[in-house]
Amino acid sequence: MDELVIILVRGVGVGAVFSLVAMSFNVVCNSSGILNFAQGNLLVMGGLCAYLLLPGDPEPIHWLVSLPLSALLVAAFLALQGWITLLPLRSSVEQHSWLITTMAVSVMIGAVILVWQGPFALNVRSPFPNFPLFGTRTPMSYLLAVACAVFWYVVLRWFHSRTQTGLAMSALSQDLDAARAAGIQVRRLQILSFAISGLIVGSSGFVAAPVIKISADSGISYVLNGFIAAVVGGLGNNLGALIGGPLVGVAAMFAAFRFGGQLQNAFSLALLIAVLMLRPQGLFGRMAARRV
Amino acid sequence: MSEAAANLAPAGQVSRPPGIVDRELCLGIAIIAIAILIPSLAGSIYWTYTVLLLGLYVTVAVLQNMLLGDAGQVSFGQGAVFGVAAYTCGIMAGMHGYGFATSLLFGIPAGILVGSLFALPALRVQGYYLGFVTLSAAVVFPELLVAFNDYTNGINGIRVNVPALNRPFFAGITPLCVIVFLLAAGALVLHAWLRRQRLGQRMVIAAASPEAAMTLGFSPGHVRSAAFVIAAVGTAMAGALYVPLVGFVSPSAFHVELSIFFFFSVIVGGQGRLIGPIAGVAVLYLLPNALLVDLVQYRLLGYGAVALLIMLLFPDGIVGTIAKRLGAGRPGAEFGELALAMPNSALATAARPGLAVDIADARKTYGKLAALDGVNLQVRAGSIHGLVGPNGSGKTTLLNAISGFIALDSGRIAALGRDTTSQAAWRTARLGIGRTFQTPRVFDALSIRENIEVAAAGPLQLPEAWTAAKPDQLPHAQRRLLEVLRVVASNAELLLLDEPAAGLSPAERRDFAQLLRTLRDRLGKTIVFVEHDLALVWRVADQITVLDAGRVIADGKPADIVAEKHVRALFTGAADA
Numbered sequence: 001m002d003e004l005v006i007i008l009v010r011g012v013g014v015g016a017v018f019s020l021v022a023m024s025f026n027v028v029c030n031s032s033g034i035l036n037f038a039q040g041n042l043l044v045m046g047g048l049c050a051y052l053l054l055p056g057d058p059e060p061i062h063w064l065v066s067l068p069l070s071a072l073l074v075a076a077f078l079a080l081q082g083w084i085t086l087l088p089l090r091s092s093v094e095q096h097s098w099l100i101t102t103m104a105v106s107v108m109i110g111a112v113i114l115v116w117q118g119p120f121a122l123n124v125r126s127p128f129p130n131f132p133l134f135g136t137r138t139p140m141s142y143l144l145a146v147a148c149a150v151f152w153y154v155v156l157r158w159f160h161s162r163t164q165t166g167l168a169m170s171a172l173s174q175d176l177d178a179a180r181a182a183g184i185q186v187r188r189l190q191i192l193s194f195a196i197s198g199l200i201v202g203s204s205g206f207v208a209a210p211v212i213k214i215s216a217d218s219g220i221s222y223v224l225n226g227f228i229a230a231v232v233g234g235l236g237n238n239l240g241a242l243i244g245g246p247l248v249g250v251a252a253m254f255a256a257f258r259f260g261g262q263l264q265n266a267f268s269l270a271l272l273i274a275v276l277m278l279r280p281q282g283l284f285g286r287m288a289a290r291r292v
Numbered sequence: 293m294s295e296a297a298a299n300l301a302p303a304g305q306v307s308r309p310p311g312i313v314d315r316e317l318c319l320g321i322a323i324i325a326i327a328i329l330i331p332s333l334a335g336s337i338y339w340t341y342t343v344l345l346l347g348l349y350v351t352v353a354v355l356q357n358m359l360l361g362d363a364g365q366v367s368f369g370q371g372a373v374f375g376v377a378a379y380t381c382g383i384m385a386g387m388h389g390y391g392f393a394t395s396l397l398f399g400i401p402a403g404i405l406v407g408s409l410f411a412l413p414a415l416r417v418q419g420y421y422l423g424f425v426t427l428s429a430a431v432v433f434p435e436l437l438v439a440f441n442d443y444t445n446g447i448n449g450i451r452v453n454v455p456a457l458n459r460p461f462f463a464g465i466t467p468l469c470v471i472v473f474l475l476a477a478g479a480l481v482l483h484a485w486l487r488r489q490r491l492g493q494r495m496v497i498a499a500a501s502p503e504a505a506m507t508l509g510f511s512p513g514h515v516r517s518a519a520f521v522i523a524a525v526g527t528a529m530a531g532a533l534y535v536p537l538v539g540f541v542s543p544s545a546f547h548v549e550l551s552i553f554f555f556f557s558v559i560v561g562g563q564g565r566l567i568g569p570i571a572g573v574a575v576l577y578l579l580p581n582a583l584l585v586d587l588v589q590y591r592l593l594g595y596g597a598v599a600l601l602i603m604l605l606f607p608d609g610i611v612g613t614i615a616k617r618l619g620a621g622r623p624g625a626e627f628g629e630l631a632l633a634m635p636n637s638a639l640a641t642a643a644r645p646g647l648a649v650d651i652a653d654a655r656k657t658y659g660k661l662a663a664l665d666g667v668n669l670q671v672r673a674g675s676i677h678g679l680v681g682p683n684g685s686g687k688t689t690l691l692n693a694i695s696g697f698i699a700l701d702s703g704r705i706a707a708l709g710r711d712t713t714s715q716a717a718w719r720t721a722r723l724g725i726g727r728t729f730q731t732p733r734v735f736d737a738l739s740i741r742e743n744i745e746v747a748a749a750g751p752l753q754l755p756e757a758w759t760a761a762k763p764d765q766l767p768h769a770q771r772r773l774l775e776v777l778r779v780v781a782s783n784a785e786l787l788l789l790d791e792p793a794a795g796l797s798p799a800e801r802r803d804f805a806q807l808l809r810t811l812r813d814r815l816g817k818t819i820v821f822v823e824h825d826l827a828l829v830w831r832v833a834d835q836i837t838v839l840d841a842g843r844v845i846a847d848g849k850p851a852d853i854v855a856e857k858h859v860r861a862l863f864t865g866a867a868d869a
Contacts, residue, residue, distance in 0.1 A: 002639055003368075006361065084600075084604070087604060088603060088604060088607050097367060097603050097607060099420065099423060100555075100556070100559050100600075100603050100605070101600055101603050102367075103555075103556075103594045103599075104556070104597070104599040104600035104603065105596070105600065106452075106596075107549075107552060107592055107593075107595060107596035107599075108592075108593055108596035108597060108600070110592065111592035111593035111596060112588070112593065115590060115593065160509070174789065201477045203656065213681060220427075220431055220433065220548060224427065224428050224431060227424050231421070240357055262435050262436070262438055263435070263436075263437035263439050265428065265431055265432050265435055266432045266435065266436060266439075269427070269428040269429065269431075269432050272424070272425060273413060273425060273426060276413055276416055276417050276421060276425065277413070280416060280417060280421075
């Protein structure tokens with residue numbers, strides 16, 4: 001019973017982080033068709049910001065000041081990355097260069113963290129105490145990650161349906177050429193979407209810093225699980241991402257408890273293949289994974 | 293007849309411009325030979341080892357190049373295939389005491405099995421989906437090695453000595469040197485050879501356009517699977533040879549970085565270029581190692597930075613950019629004239645009595661929209677049949693239904709005397725039903741000649757100028773014509789053409805009308821075509837069907853239906869537009 005509660009609570013908490021990565025995928029993917037492989041390492045970068053900005057024994061006020069700062073830092077980095085990624089797409093007929101450029105950026109971030117901070121995972125202390133839940137003491141960061149996921153879901157929903165810019169961005173996701181013909185500045189909006197995805201992963205990496213693994217090699221695991229959450233929910237659909245994340249998180253946590261942490265990613269991979277084989281459009285998806 | 297067209301057997305008459313590829317191939321083999329010979333003869337153990345390791349990496353990268361550049365399959369997991377073969381050999385030889393030769397019997401099939409498994413998701417998903425699945429496999433593989441440490445010796449790894457392969461038999465040259473050379477050079481030869489085969493060309497087509505592949509009568513999934521299996525065979529062999537070369541396997545040697553290294557090598561060298569992977573492996577491996585000998589941890593940073601810079605500065609890769617500078621392509625001159633002269637009696641099909649197409653009560657809805665709302669259509673064999681109607685009236689949907697790209701909700705379709713109602717597109721194509729698209733499916737990586745020959749049933753007499761010229765030099769309208777020629781060359785009896793004349797000049801339209809008549813009268817083809825140029829349709833068609841909102845509103849000979857009210861509205865509507 002205790003075990004089940006722990007699996008559920010932590011699974012949902014970790015899953016919320018996957019949801020956030022999935023939503024950050026969706027924002028960029030909807031506006032440009034690009035999936036940013038570096039998103040996992042950028043989440044780790046948000047965590048790294050927490051490690052660098054917060055003092056060893058932080059107070060809530062430090063936390064409140066550093067949170068927007070770290071979100072903005074990662075967003076600025078992503079805007080730059082977006083600009084670079086979109087550069088070759090302007091002229092070349094090769095429309096898959098982003099597969100390589102985003103992967104290359106991801107590898108470089110990991111390598112810089114390795115050179116700078118060494119191979120070991122960094123620990124961040126939370127300013128908030130653990131809270132009791134069904135008789136277990138749960139780190140507050142899990143709860144904050146869930147709150148963060150809901151927050152960004154609501155904000156994105158408002159942004160896409162209520163603001164002029166957000167509406168234009170939704171138009172991009174439906175028909176790029178039509179949007180261009182309607183006078184929408186496509187390139188600028190696409191870079192903005194990279195920046196927004198940076199706000200999302202930057203803030204989530206910061207908020208979840210005490211419970212995620214901040215190291216040179218952990219980004220890839222978050223990018224994979226975030227992608228799986230996005231696919232489970234239906235790529236491009238934020239509600240799907242919000243629900244898909246905890247599903248993946250609980251499944252991965254269950255695998256970790258039952259079969260050991262080494263098999264967590266293997267379990268996620270099996271889940272990904274199962275979803276792609278049985279329901280490639282995901283739970284709420286409209287984009288088809290299949291071209292023919 | 294068209295069964296022969298769809299046969300996967302290699303066609304001897306398919307030819308590439310001689311010289312270019314062969315020169316690249318010879319250069320590649322020479323580079324590998326010299327790179328292995330010099331350090332062996334000089335007696336440098338370190339450099340012999342490094343070069344042999346690079347030889348194995350080149351083998352994997354060459355096959356990855358085939359997989360990505362030709363077959364268009366994004367696999368980030370080739371390192372896992374390599375690793376599975378190496379580890380299986382290591383386990384059999386190092387932990388269970390089998391000889392290395394025996395361990396190969398386990399290792400190579402194990403690698404091939406894993407590589408072939410990648411083909412399974414590739415049947416369902418493409419592009420970054422496939423990239424993520426294979427990437428996950430590459431991440432998971434070393435984790436599994438650690439998790440099942442009872443069987444794999446975990447992070448301690450396995451030591452294997454194979455002295456027989458490492459003993460020099462002549463001036464520092466070991467049997468392993470010879471084997472690695474044969475493997476790497478063999479991978480290059482295989483790639484060059486494959487490109488001249490029908491299978492290789494089909495990979496290019498399936499990658500560029502699955503729809504076109506199906507129109508030409510083959511399943512893109514089968515071709516993709518073949519590419520994965522071929523790549524897996526060579527990759528597994530290279531993986532197995534890692535064991536005697538390094539003498540030690542451990543999980544850290546097969547991390548996801550290895551797979552990314554293989555992928556980047558292809559891109560940096562020049563995707564699709566035969567010797568690109570040699571340049572890519574050399575630059576990515578040697579540059580960081582030579583410049584930063586003491587700082588191994590900077591190597592990853594080097595991979596990433598080099599790949600990023602190459603992609604931004606030389607999107608065609610090292611070899612691709614050099615080749616582009618050296619030789620620019622010649623324009624495909626007078627394509628139009630030559631094209632109209634191409635159809636000859638060798639391509640004739642026997643006349644068939646009766647109906648070529650018979651559609652009864654075809655219905656298809658998309659959501660609430662009825663694209664086909666009870667359509668009946670009869671097309672006489674050996675006739676030219678025009679389909680006209682406003683945008684969204686169901687013309688293209690009807691062509692899609694006949695050629696098997698969509699399944700009807702209800703109703704029946706018979707084509708060329710067979711019931712094709714629920715047949716897959718590539719099967720329909722094999723019956724002798726050819727199809728062109730509004731956006732021409734032309735393969736820029738192939739020459740104009742190859743674009744036609746890829747569908748050909750037999751040897752063709754084609755103009756010399758088409759052997760080297762690439763279709764990317766043709767204007768849009770002529771690309772459309774090229775697609776028509778390809779369908780004609782496939783010996784299809786029934787040609788379904790979707791707006792074939794769009795973008796042609798008035799003079800070209802007259803020629804095109806003549807081409808359609810030639811196809812009907814001299815070659816006995818049946819032609820169904822969708823066209824917005826009503827004057828052209830009325831001039832050339834024997835029978836015309838007018839569609840509106842998924843229904844047939846007029847059907848008959850051009851002179852008979854021109855007076856009908858619906859049809860007149862169509863003309864005036866077109867005049868208003």
